Amino acid sequence: MATLKEKRTCGQRCEDFGRFIWNSENGTFMGRTPEKWVYISLYYVAFYVVMTGLFSLAVWVLMYTLNPYTPDYQDRLKSPGVMVWPDTYGEEDVTISYNTSDKASWMGMSKILHEFLEPYNDTKQLHCNPYDCTMGKYFIQKSFSAPNHTKWACAFNQSMLGACSGIEDPTFGYNCTMPCVIIKMNRIIDFLPTNSSSAPPYVNCTILSGQENVDKIEYFPTNGTMDPSYFPYYGKLAQPTYVNPLVAVRFSLVGKKQAKVQCRVVSEKISYENIHDPYEGKVIFYLKAVK
Template identity: 70%
Template structure:
């Protein structure tokens, strides 16, 4: 009996592909998150006091920590494959070192005025804070706009329109380049980093707004009442003085 059990386990393990999960209960449509990640049980609030350095520095430090893997030098060393912008990066073979697949670099400097390089405060000492939008990974997912164009982040002010003078995206147009897709899994792409989009807001008047940032693609749902983070993220942004 023990021998049969051992043989069954051996056959099972021999036929399992370690690079592909046998059971995936993830949603087909990816979730979307925002940083600084100040999540609580009810609503997502990013609130800071411009005149209290200790207070606003909490958000700046969260973003600095979050972007450490994206350091330009680090990315140049671990993800040095020359990817083709604007095209899916299909890999049918494990041609990277140690039987892995290549990953495209995403440089911190790509986030421009929200990279934290020139301004390590990320604007949190003013009424022009930066937030960073990240779409969660789904193995083999191909975002599709039906036009061959890359998905992009689109932010909308749901409440407090008079309190937002404007906002800018980094990279330009909030694009999530196709070369970062598909994702093949942590074992296959150990150095993979998610593409990011940063948004810099210009708050005025009461300096409070409720914002929705959505990843735009035909096959990314955003109206799932059971998962408020599927395809989009809604957050309160408030700058106190």
């Protein structure tokens, strides 16, 4: 019958560990002689130097082949999305609801619009975008002729939104039953919404339900047009002062003062029937004024 292995004391174990750390008989440190430690250290230094060099080379090649001004792949962005302000987005829909008798309620809506329009201030636009653009034509730029190796951008002034600019009426109509909403089309680099001979894109709003509760719809600028001079967009690095063209829509609510509205950007190159993307080319929202 095999004998049981002798149980070692704590002192013996510490002695064995100390011998493993430094063995004076064999002249080894942690099982290796100093000469072998030098060899293995040199091996790993060389290994990690080569690995670091290969990684740096791969990153350099990647960055060298990338265009900093234009994404390599935009195949999923054939048609832009559309958004509405005040941006009171819920989980499934956009509901712009306010109480004309509650100052905090309608002031909340107007505050959102004032903050959104802050970059469009006329003075700021005059300073940031002094270039005199030719309206009615695409602003094609093949060179970086603006300061700091950038491209020019056309100014869009807050005052161009007329009665919905918040200048004459700081409440944007939310203290009564004539609220304004602002429609913005998202940016796509190098996107031209129409052929050169076609009419410019424009915003058209239709009442999906509650038609009897909307007496009138007004657009600012006139006819809800987005001037071609704001296209194409060349990217944030190329056009750091670019601002999206906007269209403001004012509704005159009557009756129950509520409606379901669809606003879409009408253009031959902008689709709006994609059931998988409810914001492609259009935006649907609920508008409701209560007392």
